[in-house]
Amino acid sequence: xxxxxxxxxxxxxxxxxxxxxxxxxxxxxxxxxxxxxxxxxxxxxxxxxxxxxxxxxxxxxxxxxxxxxxxxxxxxxxxxxxxxxxxxxxx
Numbered sequence: 001x002x003x004x005x006x007x008x009x010x011x012x013x014x015x016x017x018x019x020x021x022x023x024x025x026x027x028x029x030x031x032x033x034x035x036x037x038x039x040x041x042x043x044x045x046x047x048x049x050x051x052x053x054x055x056x057x058x059x060x061x062x063x064x065x066x067x068x069x070x071x072x073x074x075x076x077x078x079x080x081x082x083x084x085x086x087x088x089x090x091x
Contacts, residue, residue, distance in 0.1 A: 022028045
């Protein structure tokens, strides 16, 4: 029992020292700020969610418009009129 206790005391001391150093480091301070912001910013998450949903809907509309433009361009190229006007490609 005393052997285990003799081994346990230095491990706890060294572990506590490193935990204290990490808490004082910029990483520890950033983690603490993140924890504070997470608890204080819970009221803004609904607004952020609505804003993100609106952004995604806008992006979907833009992608649909671009898909229509690509389809139109493919139809024009498929007709062959545009390729005749452009001429043969140069090597």
